[in-house]
Amino acid sequence: MGAVPNTAHAQTPVLCSETSLVNAINAANAAGGDTLALVPSCTYQLTSAHGSGPTGPVGLPPITAPITLLGGGVTITRDPSAPAFRVLQVQGSANVPGTNGQLSLVGVTVRGGSAVPPFPGGGISNLGGSVSLLTSSVTGNTAVAGGGIYNDNGVVSLTASSVTGNSATASGGGIYVNSGGVTLFTTTVSGNTPDNCAPSGSTIGCT
Structure with a gap:
């Protein structure tokens, strides 16, 4: 009998440094x-x-291909003394032709992002791509709108995750949906300023 092929998806290890993570995403x-x-x-x-x-x-290179970040108590944060920038941005073909951004976060906290006014999306900005969070959190980020997460013409899903302690100067302290859809599964969106989700009713299960 022939050998059974190994179908497990290979993983690329990333050392614990800013440079290593930037280089890995570019690659x-x-x-x-x-x-x-x-x-x-x-x-x-x-x-x-x-x-x-x-x-x-953007703190990290914009995501333009299907990329999974496997964490486990991992935090990706903007240095408080650094200039203003959001932490992550996903670019998909619906908004940026020629890109196919699909980001999956597993066991990762996104913290401290600060989008340059008047732009939205302090923690994660999804521009026509897809974003999936599993056992992850978005906290302590700021922007004009979508302090934690901003979604425009894309798809975002959060499972067993949290969006807390983010802020916006206009609305959508936690999540702002300009267009597209955000889905919550056993996920907490709370303690964001001035509100958790905007526009009202844009994210089912978010009050």
Whole structure:
């Protein structure tokens, strides 16, 4: 009998440093996608923006391919002394032609992002792509709208996750849906300022 092929998806390990994570995302985008295994319990602290897009500077390179960040007590955060920038941005073909951004976060906290006014999406900005959070959290981020998460013409799903302690100067302290859909599964969205989700009724289960 012939050998049984190994169908497990390979993972690329990423050392616990800003440079290693930036380089790994750039390589994954260029390769058309990858699963990046982050160091458990590591804090990846971003000291400068490493990307830009239609809505301002981004701490990590914009996600333009299917990429999974596997954590486990991992935090990705903007250094409090760094210039303002959001932490993550996903770019899909619906908004940015030629891209196929699909981001999955597993066991990752996104913290401390600050989108440059007047742009939305302090923690995660999804521009026509897809975002999936599993046992992850978005906290302590700020923007004009969508302090935690901003969704425009894309799809976002959160499972066993939380969006807490984010703020917006206008609305959607936790989540702002400009268009597209956000789905919550056993997920907490609370303690965001001035509200948790906007516009009202845009995210079922969010009050």
